[in-house]
Amino acid sequence: MELTPCVVTPYARSTINRGYANQTLSVDLTADAIEVLPVTEQMKRLFVGGKGFDLWLLWQAVGPRTRWNDPQNTICIASGPMGGTPAYPGSGKSIVTALSPLTQSVMDSNVGGYFGPYLKFSGFDALQIKGKRANPCIIFIDGVDQAVTVFEGRDLPDDSYALSAALTDHFSSGKPRSISVVSAGPGARHTLMGCLNFTWYDPKRKMVRYKQAGRGGIGTVFEDKGLKALAVRWDTVLLDSNRPADKAALKNVSKRYSKEIVELDPKQNAMARVGTTHLVPIMNDFDLLPVNNFKYGQDGRALLIGREAYAQLFDPGYDGCWMGCTVACAHGVRNFVPFTGPYQGKKVFVDGPEYETIAGCGSNLGIFDPYTILEMNFYCDTYGLDTISVGTGMAFIMECFELGLIDETHTGGLALCFGNRSAALELLHQMAQGKGFGRIAGQGIRKMKRIFAERFGADAAIMADIGMEAKGLEFSEYMTKESLAQQGGYGLALKGPQHDEAWLIFLDMVHNFMPSFEQKAEALHWFPMFRTWFGLCGLCKLPWNDIVPADNKETAEPAKVMKHVQWYAEYFTSVTGIKAAPEELIGMSERVYNFQRVFNLRMGFGRRVDDHIPYRAMGPVTVDEYASRQDRYDKQLREQHGIDIAGKTTTEKVALLRKRREEAYEKLKDAVYHRRGWTADGIPTVATVRRLGIDLPEVLEVLEANGVTQ
Amino acid sequence: MITVDNQPMKWQPGMALDQVLELLQDGHIYAVVRLNGKLISRPHFSTTPVEDGAVIEPIPMIAGG
16 A cells, blocks of 8 residues: 655644534645635534534535536535533534435435544544545545645555555554544445445454445545545544533533443343344334335344344444443444455454344345345445445345346346345445446436336336335335334435434334324424434434433423433533523524525425335335235224225225325325425425524525525 | 332233233333343233243333434
């Protein structure tokens, strides 16, 4: 590996004050220009930090006609005012944004690892990277020696794991924990679903570990810019590193939270031991685990790929992706030996799997072998591919194959039927190399639907129903057929169907806490807003409601876990010095959330029609799918909809149910838009943006151009 | 005797999990419980026998991904 510096820019590191560095770093790869820019008071007041800063920087960098692979497209990475606090669980998140190659609109993706906090302590609340370079380059932000350097690299390892380890070694000066690297890989280069790997150094295992900013292909944008990696160097992290406004209060609330998690997590989900793998058998029991492209919700083999399997495989030890996090759910498997691909026969450490990868690359493909899932996990990461888009995309391909919409003449001889482990792995390798059928698979479901119809003559109507994408993004891995609220949680999510805005399945389907449209709409207001707030502040959502206080059930609204919300408000105030009550946290998010909706509109999306979801997400598309839950569906038609189904064929009942469910989803949209202060077409009104204080001239201009003047 | 949510409870022969939860004031809200360390979901409550000496911890699982 050879690195040649081509631009070196010294800078003066700002002193962090109350969680902010008060400056951002801009790197233009085309112009070889590195600039340090101020953070204005308006930025902090309107956008708080993290995703809010990212969106504001991205808004200014791109125009309505900018496309994902234009030099103007800008990758923004930010932490947030509380990001980097070592004592409060889950305080090491980075948020990444860019225009997405999958959706053509704004994408945001959150990730653990040390990069965001180290970036801030090096003097920058956010980093924006625009332009492109012809030769592979690496940006190194040295917060210790206060210099930003762009290197051109030769003989660099191509895959993310090898490259990150090599760069950590290269830049660390014997202190590997001082380095965090961001990189993608060949899969990101050859597909539209590239992810970014963010690293931290695990001192006990003496190795580099990884978390992924997976969604929406930002890794693909990264590779398209000629970027091979980012690296940041920082030294010691203390509770004082954020220079909190009230250190004693910060210490106090952090101590309470950490203590509670240490005490309760082992009694609840045991995430410090098994991560999110506990969800697999539970989702399966409740008919919510996606099986065979979301066709079914359970399978008798699910136990083979759940908590009990991975509890045996995970390497015991501390697995926090940020310092001091007591949730510590980032588990991995030591000495795994892949049986295919470039690492065949070599021992590797697999970071994961989490629930999403198990469901996406396992059950949804009809694969119930924990080792194949580990191998898919490993190669997706090291190639720089999003496990969710890969899993959901392959599931679509497999159903098309089984339905005869495509065959082996199209797939280059791969028998891509459900459960075919070796075919799935071979397709993954092809995707990473940009070869064979992998070139098509890497385009994502939206483009595959068009390619299969135009080139292979496949039925477009059935593919529209079973292709699990919305806004161009592949669904994450929960079944929503029996939860109207979660259909909204996916369909109305700003970036596409990812569950980080709302996860309402249990509240809606299992507990029936929100029977009316208005109650569902209220949930689809409050939960996305509170969850958005984590991304503004550099925080992980898991500690909020994956471990809940013992007395939570006695509170008025247990689903909101208000004791923790109150603690988050105290946390925010103790760091920033800004007094904030729980309802004010929602207000912070509402500003950014509505701004992002308007941003979508500016990019040509963000209307009612863009909140459409495929019917597979709402109900049974096929006769056998209906038959798998016939009692439930028959009962609904009879009792809920008052339909006499005697003598009706299953095909007729499928059509009757579909009509009702599609109508219900449209009614849900109406209720949610109303609650959010949007027009019937899903656009924030002028009154809403004024109420939120984001009535900036450029925002009003977008609204007016789309016919919204009040 | 069994232990439910850290409280002792009288055991009866032939008890199933759903019957134990019915005896709790808030038993209806639990979708998952830990029975002797093993997670059991509501669809299996009625078919899961509870042996004498069992330890049952209701899980407030409301979160998801």
